[in-house]
Amino acid sequence: MPKQVDYEDRRRRIAEAVCLLADELGPEGVSMRDVAARAQVSVGAVQRCFRSKEEMLLFAVGHVGERLTERVSARLAADPAHALGHAIDEIALLREEHRAEARIWLAFVAQAVVREPLARTLRNSYAALEDLLTRLVAEAAGNGPADPRAEARALLALADGLTTHVLMGHLTAQAAEDVLNTHVAGLRERLRT
Amino acid sequence: MPKQVDYEDRRRRIAEAVCLLADELGPEGVSMRDVAARAQVSVGAVQRCFRSKEEMLLFAVGHVGERLTERVSARLAADPAHALGHAIDEIALLREEHRAEARIWLAFVAQAVVREPLARTLRNSYAALEDLLTRLVAEAAGNGPADPRAEARALLALADGLTTHVLMGHLTAQAAEDVLNTHVAGLRERLRT
DNA sequence: CCGGCATCGATACGATCGTATCGAAACAAG
DNA sequence: CTTGTTTCGATACGATCGTATCGATGCCGG
Numbered sequence: 001m002p003k004q005v006d007y008e009d010r011r012r013r014i015a016e017a018v019c020l021l022a023d024e025l026g027p028e029g030v031s032m033r034d035v036a037a038r039a040q041v042s043v044g045a046v047q048r049c050f051r052s053k054e055e056m057l058l059f060a061v062g063h064v065g066e067r068l069t070e071r072v073s074a075r076l077a078a079d080p081a082h083a084l085g086h087a088i089d090e091i092a093l094l095r096e097e098h099r100a101e102a103r104i105w106l107a108f109v110a111q112a113v114v115r116e117p118l119a120r121t122l123r124n125s126y127a128a129l130e131d132l133l134t135r136l137v138a139e140a141a142g143n144g145p146a147d148p149r150a151e152a153r154a155l156l157a158l159a160d161g162l163t164t165h166v167l168m169g170h171l172t173a174q175a176a177e178d179v180l181n182t183h184v185a186g187l188r189e190r191l192r193t
Numbered sequence: 194m195p196k197q198v199d200y201e202d203r204r205r206r207i208a209e210a211v212c213l214l215a216d217e218l219g220p221e222g223v224s225m226r227d228v229a230a231r232a233q234v235s236v237g238a239v240q241r242c243f244r245s246k247e248e249m250l251l252f253a254v255g256h257v258g259e260r261l262t263e264r265v266s267a268r269l270a271a272d273p274a275h276a277l278g279h280a281i282d283e284i285a286l287l288r289e290e291h292r293a294e295a296r297i298w299l300a301f302v303a304q305a306v307v308r309e310p311l312a313r314t315l316r317n318s319y320a321a322l323e324d325l326l327t328r329l330v331a332e333a334a335g336n337g338p339a340d341p342r343a344e345a346r347a348l349l350a351l352a353d354g355l356t357t358h359v360l361m362g363h364l365t366a367q368a369a370e371d372v373l374n375t376h377v378a379g380l381r382e383r384l385r386t
Numbered sequence: 387c388c389g390g391c392a393t394c395g396a397t398a399c400g401a402t403c404g405t406a407t408c409g410a411a412a413c414a415a416g
Numbered sequence: 417c418t419t420g421t422t423t424c425g426a427t428a429c430g431a432t433c434g435t436a437t438c439g440a441t442g443c444c445g446g
Contacts, residue, residue: 005392005393024307025307026221026303026304026306026307028219028221028222029221029307031432031433031434032433032434032435033432033433033434041395042394042395042396043395043396043434043435044393044394044395044396045393045394045395047434047435047436048393048394052434052435053433053434053435103306103307106302106303106306107303107306107307109299109303109357109361110219110299110300110302110303110304111219111303112361113219113296113299113300113360113361114217114218114219114222114296114300119361119362122361122363123361123362123363126358126361126363127363130363150371150372150375153355153358153364153368153369153372154351154372154375154376156354156358157350157351157354157355157357157358157364157369157372158347158350158351158354159354160350160353160354160357160358161349161350161351161352161353161354161355161357162346162350162354164302164350164353164354164357165319165346165349165350165353167306168302168305168306168312168315168316168319169312169316170315170316170319170320170323171346171350175346176346176350178343179343179346179347179350182343182347183347186379186383190379198422198423224402224403224404225403225404225405226402226403226404234425235424235425235426236404236405236425236426237423237424237425237426238423238424238425240404240405240406241423241424245404245405246403246404246405
């Protein structure tokens with residue numbers, strides 16, 4: 001058996017390049033040539049890793065989703081007491097250092113509306129997040145008449161909307177954070193009864 | 194003075210075509226040729242209406258924003274009693290017949306993150322909506338410690354997030370509507386005190 | 387050492403894009 | 417009718433895209 005290559009590693013490296021470019025130009029704006037240049041490989045190498053551009057984008061968005069859920073899980077394990085607040089805080093991607101990820105996420109969400117395979121991938125991520133939040137809300141609630149699923153959906157949508165508004169420059173990150181914290185506080189209040 | 198043409202009307206007709214196509218393929222996916230074909234004019238005619246593609250897209254998104262704010266205003270005038278609930282209901286674009294507009298809006302928002310002129314246009318629309326909602330919340334509130342601006346921001350973000358989740362198929366329109374109504378009900382409750 | 391195969395990267399190809407160009411057509415003014 | 421100006425739509429152009437192709441390269445088993 002002749003030459004052997006670690007394709008998995010290269011796929012990840014390429015996915016990073018995709019993210020960098022998608023952050024700058026949107027996912028429609030990334031070309032195979034640019035990706036190859038950014039990842040410091042030849043175009044042929046990219047083609048051998050992914051059968052098509054679509055496959056490449058799909059892998060990249062999955063990569064981002066994975067990192068996000070990992071980070072949320074890590075936060076949960078580290079500080080179970082403030083689980084809800086911290087979880088939604090991470091999901092909202094408001095912190096400066098995750099601005100790039102937020103941009104990529106939004107870009108792919110917008111594309112997903114028009115490209116079904118992408119939508120499937122993203123729905124999985126959202127379903128996982130909704131389940132997680134639902135569980136956290138249910139745990140925080142005693143046994144009141146609250147509907148944890150509905151609260152989780154509201155939280156997720158609110159976080160997503162705030163992130164979007166920050167990205168467009170309609171809100172500052174601080175303002176969004178305040179709105180989010182207020183909502184979470186109100187939710188805890190409601191759950192306590 | 195020889196031949197004269199109503200450019201304003203044609204710009205609108207072309208904008209409609211842009212919306213139809215952007216709804217199907219995303220705004221990156223619309224080409225001048227397709228737009229011209231859809232609007233039943235020649236490519237040259239489109240070029241004479243808009244100096245560039247960017248100018249065309251900008252006009253189109255402005256067109257959509259105009260229609261949206263018009264509709265919200267109409268609702269307000271028609272039924273001032275349930276102003277808040279109806280207003281946010283319209284903004285969320287959850288009703289089936291406005292699904293296309295919602296898709297276009299999301300697509301442009303995603304692009305705006307990467308194209309500053311578009312972002313400016315959209316920020317204007319959002320600022321107008323936020324002001325409107327702030328006013329409605331302030332009117333609904335007596336004189337409690339509530340922060341109308343913050344509540345308006347939460348409402349707007351929640352509506353936007355829910356719309357996005359419906360478009361991706363993560364939530365049904367009904368589920369989103371329920372979440373939204375619950376939130377508005379909670380807000381009214383809070384404002385009453 | 388060598389023949390064979392996996393991998394390489396450069397290049398070719400065809401399509402599509404936004405935009406520029408230009409002669410023909412259409413209409414008002416003289 | 418002729419002239420002058422505006423609008424027309426077809427076509428040309430150059431760039432860029434995703435993808436296919438292919439000879440060179442380098443490693444491994446024998």
